[in-house]
Each structure stands twice: as structure tokens, then as C-alpha cells.
Amino acid sequence: MLGAALLVAASGLALAQSAPPSRVGRLSLVEGSVSFAPAGSEDWGQAEFNRPLTSGDRLQTAPGARAELHSGSTALRLAGQTVLEISELDDDNTRLTLTQGTLALRVRNLYPGERMEINTPNLAFTVSQPGEYRLDVDPNYRTTGITVRSGSGVAYGENGAARTLGGQQQIRFADRQLAQEVAQNNPPRDSFDLWSFARDKAEDQSQSARYVSRDTIGYQQLDSYGDWRTDTQYGPVWIPRVSSGQWAPYRNGQWRWVPPWGWTWVDDAPWGFAPFHYGRWAQIGLQWAWVPGPIRPRPVYAPALVGFPHDRDNAWQDHRRPPSSGWFPLAPGEPWRPNYRPPQRGNEHPNRPPDARPDLPGYQAPGAPGWRGDRPRPFEPDAGRVPSMVQPQQPGIVPRPGGQIDAFPQAIPRPRPEMRPAEIPNQPTPAARNQAEQDQRAFMQRQQQAERERAQQEQNRNQAAREQDQRQNGLQQQMRQDLQRQQQERQRQEQLQREQAQRESQQRQQAAPPGAQPQPGVPDPRQRPLWPLRDSGSSR
Numbered sequence: 001m002l003g004a005a006l007l008v009a010a011s012g013l014a015l016a017q018s019a020p021p022s023r024v025g026r027l028s029l030v031e032g033s034v035s036f037a038p039a040g041s042e043d044w045g046q047a048e049f050n051r052p053l054t055s056g057d058r059l060q061t062a063p064g065a066r067a068e069l070h071s072g073s074t075a076l077r078l079a080g081q082t083v084l085e086i087s088e089l090d091d092d093n094t095r096l097t098l099t100q101g102t103l104a105l106r107v108r109n110l111y112p113g114e115r116m117e118i119n120t121p122n123l124a125f126t127v128s129q130p131g132e133y134r135l136d137v138d139p140n141y142r143t144t145g146i147t148v149r150s151g152s153g154v155a156y157g158e159n160g161a162a163r164t165l166g167g168q169q170q171i172r173f174a175d176r177q178l179a180q181e182v183a184q185n186n187p188p189r190d191s192f193d194l195w196s197f198a199r200d201k202a203e204d205q206s207q208s209a210r211y212v213s214r215d216t217i218g219y220q221q222l223d224s225y226g227d228w229r230t231d232t233q234y235g236p237v238w239i240p241r242v243s244s245g246q247w248a249p250y251r252n253g254q255w256r257w258v259p260p261w262g263w264t265w266v267d268d269a270p271w272g273f274a275p276f277h278y279g280r281w282a283q284i285g286l287q288w289a290w291v292p293g294p295i296r297p298r299p300v301y302a303p304a305l306v307g308f309p310h311d312r313d314n315a316w317q318d319h320r321r322p323p324s325s326g327w328f329p330l331a332p333g334e335p336w337r338p339n340y341r342p343p344q345r346g347n348e349h350p351n352r353p354p355d356a357r358p359d360l361p362g363y364q365a366p367g368a369p370g371w372r373g374d375r376p377r378p379f380e381p382d383a384g385r386v387p388s389m390v391q392p393q394q395p396g397i398v399p400r401p402g403g404q405i406d407a408f409p410q411a412i413p414r415p416r417p418e419m420r421p422a423e424i425p426n427q428p429t430p431a432a433r434n435q436a437e438q439d440q441r442a443f444m445q446r447q448q449q450a451e452r453e454r455a456q457q458e459q460n461r462n463q464a465a466r467e468q469d470q471r472q473n474g475l476q477q478q479m480r481q482d483l484q485r486q487q488q489e490r491q492r493q494e495q496l497q498r499e500q501a502q503r504e505s506q507q508r509q510q511a512a513p514p515g516a517q518p519q520p521g522v523p524d525p526r527q528r529p530l531w532p533l534r535d536s537g538s539s540r
Contacts, residue, residue, distance in 0.1 A: 020260040021090040022300040025053035025071040026217045026273055029199075032065025032080070039259070050218075050266050050273045052258055052301070058085045061101065066192075068199060072298070073108040073214040074116070075203065079192045087119065091298075095119065098137050104196045105133040106203075107151065108214060111298065120144040122173050124156045131167070132200075134193070145172040147187055194462055198455040211236040212292045216299050218273030224447050225271040229289075234282060234332060237289035240271065249281045249288060249329040250306055255322035258303065262339070263323055265304035277301050281329040291332050302338070305330045 027034070027047055036047035039056025047059060053069060060083050061067050067078040071094060078084060082101025088094070094116045096103070107116065107130045116127040120137050122144040127133065131151015137144050146155060147170040155163045155171075157178040165171060170187040171180060189197065208222040222228075226240040240247075253267035253276075267276050275281070275290040278299050282291050306327040330336055 021054065022298070023072055023089065023091055023215075024217060024301050025057075025069050025076075025086060025089060026050070027053065027059075027067065027069045028218070028220060029068035030065075031067070033062035034065055034067045034078075035060045035062075048266065049270060050253075050268075050276075051256065052261075052264060052277075052303075053086055053089070054258070054260075055086055055089050058083070060084075066195065070217055070220075072217075075106040075108075075200065077104040077106075077192075077196050077199065078102070079104075093117075098135055100137050100139045102137075102192060103135045104192065105135075106196070106200050107131055107133065122157070122176055123178060126154050126156070128152045128154060136172075141174075143172050143174050143181060145170065145182075189462070191459070194459045195455055198458040201458070202451070202454065208238070211238070211295070212274070212278075213295050213297055213299055215297060216274050216278055216292070217301070218271070218277075221271040222274065225269070225443075226290075231284055231289070234284075234289070234291045235294075237282070237284065237291050238275065239284075239287050239289050240269075240275070245286070247288070249290075250276065250304065250327060257322075261303040263303065265306070276304065278305075280305065280332045280334070282331050293332075302336060305336050307334065307337070 027036075027049055030047060030049070034047040035044045036051075037044045037058045039054065044060070047067070053059075053071075059067065059069070059078065061078050061080050064080045066080065067082075069076050069078075071089060074094070076084075076096075079102035082103065083099040084101070084103060085097040085099070086095075087097045092111075092114050094114075096117070097119045099121070103118065105116075105118075105127070107127055109130055110116065110127065118125045118127075118135055120135065121139070121142060122137075125133075125135065125146055129151040132149035133151065133153065134147040134149070135144065136147075146153070146165055148165045148167055150167045152164065152166050155165065155173065155178060157163075157173070158176040161176075161178040163171070163173075163178050163180075168186045170182075170184045172182040173179065174181040203220055206220055206223055207228065208219045211228055212219045222238055226238050228236055228238055231237050250265060250267075252269065253265055253272065255263050256266050258264040265276055267273070274292075278301070279290055279292040282289055304327075307330055308323065309326050309328075
């Protein structure tokens with residue numbers, strides 16, 4: 001028992017001393033069946049939307065499935081039968097391992113010193129500039145294809161082999177010495193490329209990007225589940241569309257132990273990532289509003305921006321039990337106190353803008369004269385909890401030796417107890433809960449249907465454009481052929497005329513007697529002058 005206690009204390013001390021990364025990944029879209037295995041585990045289960053992804057986590061997609069995840073402002077999209085491992089993810093490095101399948105990347109920005117690398121069985125590809133990239137790994141033929149739509153990158157092989165790829169270039173490599181198998185310029189887009197293009201276009205048109213940094217994980221879902229307003233005290237705020245008046249932040253979700261941060265809040269709402277790991281919450285009238293703060297690059301991720309009235313340190317670092325039910329969301333100006341030292345990068349700090357707002361009226365820094373640590377909290381911790389919508393179960397995927405994938409009727413998640421706030425009285429009636437679940441489910445279905453329709457419309461427009469180009473190319477080819485035929489016909493007529501004139505000349509020469517002089521021809525009466533010519537020397 002003493003050894004176990006010392007081990008727990010040592011692990012808590014190490015967690016408190018080392019600063020975990022300030023950047024994570026997040027699964028933002030799933031079409032079909034996608035499985036997930038956390039770092040250091042072979043226990044595969046159904047992937048979760050709002051669980052943060054970090055170094056060592058792995059994802060697999062079933063045949064025909066698709067998935068999208070974000071890390072910073074970079075979007076990563078997986079096609080069916082793809083196996084991807086996040087080998088390293090921290091503030092300056094993103095290293096992915098693609099064992100098989102297709103991975104598309106939309107890199108919006110690369111900060112100074114930031115490195116992005118994708119490893120495959122054949123090579124290592126590093127992204128040099130922001131752009132659009134795609135990698136295809138075929139384990140059967142042991143090839144790796146790299147497509148660069150825009151931007152540039154370098155492929156590295158064994159024995160110092162390297163190859164630079166630029167925009168609109170596609171190369172397939174057959175071995176680790178970068179033996180080139182197929183090269184193509186301006187490659188056409190397939191259905192997966194068109195789907196990725198439609199997702200990029202929808203992300204480019206996001207309204208939430210006007211109010212938060214694109215490095216804020218999960219901002220894309222805010223457009224469909226809430227509204228932006230401007231408050232006189234807090235500036236731009238986001239108000240979620242919730243069906244219950246008893247809703248409150250950090251009430252519908254679970255606590256999960258996610259190394260290296262420790263206890264992490266995983267919300268049940270489809271939009272429940274950005275508002276629970278960045279910024280602050282405030283009550284404006286009778287509504288809860290998320291306050292993101294000023295737009296700054298590279299915001300710092302936090303596992304949960306909440307406070308605890310008692311036993312604050314043990315609430316974060318004791319992995320044997322989750323936090324108690326007394327937590328509350330932090331308001332603008334309230335500092336966040338984890339059991340580790342948060343990373344600092346200039347003004348990018350969880351307790352500074354954009355998460356805290358020292359520029360707000362009435363803000364008092366902790367420890368400053370007049371600061372009260374026991375001031376009233378933004379809401380009563382014992383407020384009612386609205387049960388979340390139950391997500392439908394999807395078939396899971398379990399890897400087999402050799403890289404093949406088997407689909408099972410149900411996912412086999414790792415046994416984890418659900419850590420929810422304590423049950424309290426005055427909860428909504430079952431009918432109200434069922435109605436709220438039905439409304440949320442119907443809203444999500446409408447959003448998914450709208451996204452599918454937008455993707456289909458974009459695909460139809462691209463198909464129509466390709467058909468129009470083909471028709472124009474066909475007309476131009478037909479015109480060129482007609483002109484060529486006309487030119488050939490003119491040349492043939494001219495040749496016939498020359499041959500006819502040559503035959504007539506030969507016939508005249510043969511018909512004339514030997515030594516005869518050619519007789520002058522009889523003048524044509526039509527060519528006679530209209531009046532007789534006069535001698536210039538004669539007088540009138």
C-alpha cells in the first residue's frame with residue numbers, strides 16, 4: 001500500500017512539473033464505422049467525437065467509411081480502410097503514420113519552427129508550405145502515392161534519397177529508394193477529393209472563424225448549433241441553441257482520464273469541444289453564453305476550464321477517482337488552476353487572453369488589491385442536469401494481423417465507468433427528456449442531410465463542368481478536322497487544275513505541225529474599244 005501511494009504521489013508530482021502540449025486533435029466528422037484505440041492500448045472501440053486525440057492514439061475506418069479530424073487549423077480526412085496513428089503531436093511537431101489507405105490534408109498555416117511529417121512504409125513526407133495534399137498507401141503492392149494539389153513538400157527515402165514535389169504533381173513510389181513508378185501532372189479528382197473539397201469550402205465559409213482563431217479546435221460546429229452576438233461587456237459571445245431552460249455548461253458529459261493532462265471533460269453535445277476547452281462561460285440574462293475573448297493565434301488547450309470549491313489539487317491529479325460534483329464553469333476573469341504549469345508562449349496562456357479578459361471592465365487579477373477569491377460564482381453548482389442525447393451504436397472495427405480489418409455487430413469499447421455529476425432532484429420529466437432527445441436527433445439528421453446535399457451539389461457542378469469542357473473540346477476538335485478537310489480539298493482541286501493545264505499544253509504541242517509558228521489568236525469582239533483609236537500625230 002505504501003509503495004502504491006508513493007507511486008501515485010510520484011506520478012502526480014511528475015504531472016505537476018511537466019507542461020503537457022497546448023495542442024490536441026479532435027474527431028469532427030464520422031461517416032460509417034470508425035474505431036479508436038488510445039495510446040498504449042490494443043483495446044479498440046467506437047471513436048468518440050469530443051475525446052481529445054494526442055500522441056499514440058490510433059484510428060481505423062471500415063470499408064466505405066470516412067472520417068475527418070482537426071489539429072490546429074489543419075484538417076485531416078481519412079477514406080475507407082485507412083489505418084492512421086498519431087505518432088507525435090505537440091506544440092511544434094505533428095508526425096503521423098499512415099499504414100494503409102488514403103489520407104488527405106488541408107494545411108492552412110505553418111508557424112515558424114513547426115514541422116509536419118507523414119510516415120508510410122516506403123518514405124517520410126514533410127510538408128514545406130501550406131496547401132492541399134493526399135497520400136495513398138497500398139499495402140498489397142507496397143507503394144505510396146503522393147499528390148500535391150497546392151503547396152510543396154519533400155519525400156525522403158533510404159540512403160539519403162529525397163524528392164521535392166510541387167503543386168499539381170502526383171508521383172507513386174515503389175520502394176524505399178524512391179523508385180518512381182508513375183508520374184502525372186494535374187491529376188483529376190475522384191469522389192474522395194470532391195468530398196474533401198466540399199468540406200474545405202464549407203469550412204472556408206464558417207461564420208465562427210470571424211470571432212475565433214482557426215486554431216481553435218471545434219469552431220466549425222458552432223455555426224450549426226448556436227448564434228453569435230455582441231455583448232457590451234464581453235464583446236462577441238456564442239449562445240448555444242438548447243431545448244431546456246435548465247441547461248448549464250459542464251453538466252452533460254463525462255470525466256475521462258487522458259494522459260498527460262489528467263481528468264478531462266468530454267461533453268455529449270456535438271458542438272461540445274471548443275466551448276469547454278477554450279474561453280470562459282458567462283450568464284447574460286437568463287442565457288448561458290460562451291466568451292471566447294480576443295482572436296489570437298495558437299490558443300492553449302485546457303482539459304476543462306472549471307473550478308472546485310474544495311480539494312482543488314486532488315481533484316485533478318488523483319486518477320483513482322474523478323472530480324466530485326461540485327465543479328463550476330469559470331467566468332471571464334477567473335483564473336484556471338491546474339495541477340501542472342500551463343505552457344506559456346507570449347500572451348497565449350489559458351489565464352490570459354483569449355481565455356481570460358483582463359481588458360474587461362471590473363477585472364481583477366488574482367492576488368491584486370481588492371481581489372476576492374470567495375466572490376459569488378456564476379451559477380449554483382446544484383442546478384439541474386439535462387440528460388444528453390443517446391448516440392446510435394455503430395459497428396466497430398478490430399484489426400487483424402496483416403493489416404486487415406474485421407467489422408463486428410457492435411463496438412467493443414474499453415471498460416470505463418461513466419463519470420457524471422451526482423443525481424439531484426427536480427429533473428425534467430421523462431416525456432420532456434424524450435422530446436429533447438428527439439429534437440436534437442432530428443436537428444443532427446437535418447444537418448447531416450444538408451451536408452450530404454451540399455456535397456452532392458458540388459459533385460454535380462463539377463461533373464457538369466467536366467462535361468461542358470468535354471463538349472467544348474469535342475467541338476474544337478471537330479472544327480479543326482473540318483478545316484483540315486477543307487484545306488485538303490483545296491489542295492486537291494489545285495492539283496487537278498495544274499494537271500489539266502499540263503495535259504492541255506501537251507495536246508497543243510502535239511497537234512501543231514513541225515516548225516510552224518504559233519498563229520495569233522482572233523481578237524475577241526467583246527474586248528474591242530468603244531471608239532476607234534486615233535493617231536496622236538494627226539490633226540483634226
